[in-house]
Amino acid sequence: MAAAGATVGYDRMKEVNEFDNSKIGVKGLSDSGIATIPKFFVHAPETLSDLKSSSSCTGIPVIDLSGLKSHLDRPKIVEQIREAARTWGFFQVINHGVPVSVLDETIAAIKKFHEQPTEVKAKHYVREEGHGVMYASNNDLYRSKAATWHDSLQVWTSPEPAKVEDIPAVCQREVVEWDMHAKNVAETVMELLCEGLGLETGKFKDLGYTDTRVFLGHCYPYCPQPDLTMGIISHTDYGVLTVLLQNQVQGLQVKHRDEWVDVKPLHGGLIINIGDFLQIISNDECNSVQHRVLANSSEEPRISIVEFFNADRRDESTYHGPLPELLSPEKPAIYRNFTMRDFHENFFSKGIDGKSLVEKLKL
Ligand SMILES: O=C(O)CCC(=O)C(=O)O
Ligand SMILES: [Fe+2]
Numbered sequence: 467m468a469a470a471g472a473t474v475g476y477d478r479m480k481e482v483n484e485f486d487n488s489k490i491g492v493k494g495l496s497d498s499g500i501a502t503i504p505k506f507f508v509h510a511p512e513t514l515s516d517l518k519s520s521s522s523c524t525g526i527p528v529i530d531l532s533g534l535k536s537h538l539d540r541p542k543i544v545e546q547i548r549e550a551a552r553t554w555g556f557f558q559v560i561n562h563g564v565p566v567s568v569l570d571e572t573i574a575a576i577k578k579f580h581e582q583p584t585e586v587k588a589k590h591y592v593r594e595e596g597h598g599v600m601y602a603s604n605n606d607l608y609r610s611k612a613a614t615w616h617d618s619l620q621v622w623t624s625p626e627p628a629k630v631e632d633i634p635a636v637c638q639r640e641v642v643e644w645d646m647h648a649k650n651v652a653e654t655v656m657e658l659l660c661e662g663l664g665l666e667t668g669k670f671k672d673l674g675y676t677d678t679r680v681f682l683g684h685c686y687p688y689c690p691q692p693d694l695t696m697g698i699i700s701h702t703d704y705g706v707l708t709v710l711l712q713n714q715v716q717g718l719q720v721k722h723r724d725e726w727v728d729v730k731p732l733h734g735g736l737i738i739n740i741g742d743f744l745q746i747i748s749n750d751e752c753n754s755v756q757h758r759v760l761a762n763s764s765e766e767p768r769i770s771i772v773e774f775f776n777a778d779r780r781d782e783s784t785y786h787g788p789l790p791e792l793l794s795p796e797k798p799a800i801y802r803n804f805t806m807r808d809f810h811e812n813f814f815s816k817g818i819d820g821k822s823l824v825e826k827l828k829l
Contacts, residue, residue: 481506482607489591490584491603491617493767496687507695509612514693517760521725526554528735531654532561547655548662548751551740555755556720558735559655564647566734573713575640576683577769579619582636590619590634597622599632614696615761619683621645625778637683645681648709648773652676655738656707656775663751665791675706678776686717686768689761697759697768703741704809704823705776710737715768721756729757742823743777743809746801749788754824782807801827 481504488494495503527550533539550557579587590601593608603617604610619637621628623645633641656670670676686697697717712718718729718737729737745754762768777786787803804827812826 476505478506482613485603485613486593486607489588491580491587491591491685492615492689493580493617493685493687494584496689501690503615503689503691503695507613507615509695509699513612513696513699516726517693517696518726521722521727523722523725523727525727525730526550526720526722526737527557528732529557529559530561531559531563534654534658544658544662547658551659551662551752553753554720554722555740555745555753556729556737556757557739558729558732558737559651560732560735562651562654562736564651564736568643568647569711569734569736572640572644572711572771573769575637576619576771577685577713577767579634579637579683580617580685580687580767580769587634595620597626598628599634601634610699612695612699614698615689615692616684616686616697616759618685621681621683622679623681624649624677624679625780641681641683644771645679645773648681649676649679651736651738652707652709652773652775655709659752663748663792665789669789670706674778675775678705678778680774680776682772682774684768684770684772686715686759686762686770688765688767689763692761692763695761697761700756700758702754702756702824703739703774704743705741705774706744707741707775708737708739709773709775710739711771712737713766713769715762715764715766717759717762717768718770719758719760726758741774741776743786745824746804746827747786747789749792749797749800751792777806779806779810800829802829 529546531543534543587601590599592600593602594600600620604613605618607613621633621641653671653676656675660669712731714731716728716731719726720729740752740754742754744752783805785803785805788799788801793799812823
């Protein structure tokens with residue numbers, strides 16, 4: 467008898483391989499006009515039963531950075547960021563210094579990349595994570611239980627930057643420029659977080675957290691059966707901090723007080739979220755929160771630009787852990803010390819979903 471859920475004669479791995487080898491991505495499937503999605507995209511009933519946003523709350527905090535240079539406003543901004551990092555783990559910043567025209571141009575360039583004909587994009591289609599440029603559908607296609615409805619262009623920008631000529635021509639200038647803008651915003655936010663946590667000025671910058679970066683340009687094309695799959699499954703980001711830019715197509719949700727809350731598009735805003743690494747070294751003063759993207763039911767593709775900031779993974783032997791400055795007899799360490807080797811082994815063994823990285827390092 468076949469196992470529950472399995473269909474006699476269905477060879478999942480064969481279908482996944484055929485899809486991967488075709489290099490058409492979900493954008494290609496969507497453009498072909500299919501009315502039903504291939505079975506390997508269909509998620510388990512537990513995932514699908516919980517797809518609607520259940521919260522009536524207005525959404526993640528929006529923090530205006532325009533008063534940063536004012537001695538009166540700065541302490542208020544520091545407090546807002548500290549509070550948002552602790553409670554929501556997600557917030558939007560406005561008046562962050564990056565011109566809105568740059569946000570629009572970056573989104574447009576990534577959209578253009580994904581809208582090129584398959585044969586043009588196929589030249590970049592590879593599965594070699596960790597360096598250079600990689601365009602693929604579902605970075606975790608061979609590790610996940612079910613595939614999700616998105617394709618991504620991934621560019622490693624620092625400390626070992628991809629060769630500029632390897633970045634697709636339609637978005638080369640925009641990717642390189644965005645990397646610098648995202649770095650500036652991350653430096654500002656990390657500095658404000660340092661202030662809020664009572665850490666020495668420049669602590670996160672000195673630790674090199676804005677020098678280790680990966681750029682991702684996701685595309686969530688129209689999905690004909692959005693109730694059967696996901697855009698990206700629920701996960702936490704594993705690094706220090708993420709800077710996220712989205713177009714006007716809704717889909718991102720964050721978990722807050724056990725409910726899914728929509729992150730509504732805010733033109734001109736940039737979303738910031740805390741990763742597992744920062745939750746651990748801040749000894750839970752900052753929170754790395756579960757988030758996910760619903761499969762896109764609108765004709766317009768959802769585009770998001772994600773820049774991950776992390777500790778330098780080349781140094782495998784230095785120990786990281788809760789910062790001693792944040793510990794006291796009342797607030798003892800919640801996590802054990804770890805090396806980046808430990809951290810990455812744990813990350814890749816867990817797959818993208820689950821909260822287990824933080825859990826595994828708990829004392
Ligand atoms: O597309 C988005 O808005 C979120 C993407 C995301 O969570 C990720 O790449 O880790
Ligand atoms: Fe994420």
